[in-house]
Amino acid sequence: MNYPYTCDGMLTVECQSPIKSTLNKLQASELSVLVAKDMNAVLKVSNQSALVFCGGAFTSEQLLQPKFPVQKHITQYASAAFQGQLNEDQILSIGASDTKNNEALMPEGLQPEPSRQSLLHFPFCLYTHDLALAERFEADLMHKGMVSPPTYALLSQQLQVGINHANYMTYLDLVAMMHNHYQQLGLSHLWQVVEMALVNNDPKTAIQTETNNHFYLVDHLLFTPFFSWPQFCQYFATNDAEAYINWLMAQRLSLGAFAVHGLEIKPFKTQNWPPGDQQITKICLGEFEKNIITSSYWAQETKLQTGSLASSVIHFTHPQAGVVAVLAKVPNQPRTIYYPINPKGLTDIEQELRNQLGQGYATISREFTNEAQQLLSLNNNPSK
16 A cells, blocks of 8 residues: 555544444445545545545544554555555445354454443544645544534434434544543543653653652553552651542542553552652663562551461451452461552452452451551551
8 A cells, every 4th residue: 555644533423322333344334435425525535545434433542542553453454455556546444244143343453342432433544645635634624524414314324323413533633632631620640641652752751640649651551659558658758548548549540541541551569769760761660660560459568467366357448449458367477458459459359368268258347547547557566
């Protein structure tokens, strides 16, 4: 495929109820013809151009991932289809095929994750030899790109739901929209990290939040330290339990946002904090890598032995944060505090404790903010 300019866009729909995530081959073909007509009406598409339309409905987060994998796969299929002069300047549609289980599956790399979001995007690529067309695409598509009535009618028929809004956008339009969205939520620092990973050729940045969360982006890798409650008190000179809860909830929210945008989360334990040099270009990532947490939780032994005490488990909880930490008492071993670091963490902690204590171990729930000082004392007491 010899087109020098690739224009990445999408047909965006806001629906009144959830829709199926794929169009079949016939539906994708029918829709691609109307999309091509809309592109020509808005942009005056030249003859030396080709269009590939994908019949998969993706969320914003699925499209906005490092190196834009959906668009990369569309271009791979285009390169295979547009080989030779006779196959150039065509309209190609990519739709789902029914499997033996009656599942509609897109080709590899183009299967959307199921979603109940109301705002979804059908991606497409316009390939052209026309520089002026490529410039018009980026400058004018969103401002002039309302779908035509025939396209709107076909979408409504195919999706079988009410459509509040439908228009064309570029990827940069979607990046700007998500920037505004995160800003309105007061989460600009999160989008700063995601946007750096998306649009920078050599993404590197370091972010520290007001709640003492630290994020280090290198390419598509997101390094972040996890602090136990005693470490948090030591590193940030506070005994405020609510400050730790604010850190924990911000940590969980941030990592959830980074993960859905395709960043690879690299949590790590700390021996001291902060690191010697906060500049991202000088940070020794080898030190972070040595302390990477590879499971869904991590554990910190206290200095207090349990002696012959009966085995028991205490869940320290918070009304908003849920389970903050789990204290396990295993006979003749130091008490251990487990910290879940992702949604699967608590399940895996419970499985680990069943392995150590048996299926029927006793569990007690305590309010974290009421017991926070007791947890600190466990770490400060000398071993017995």
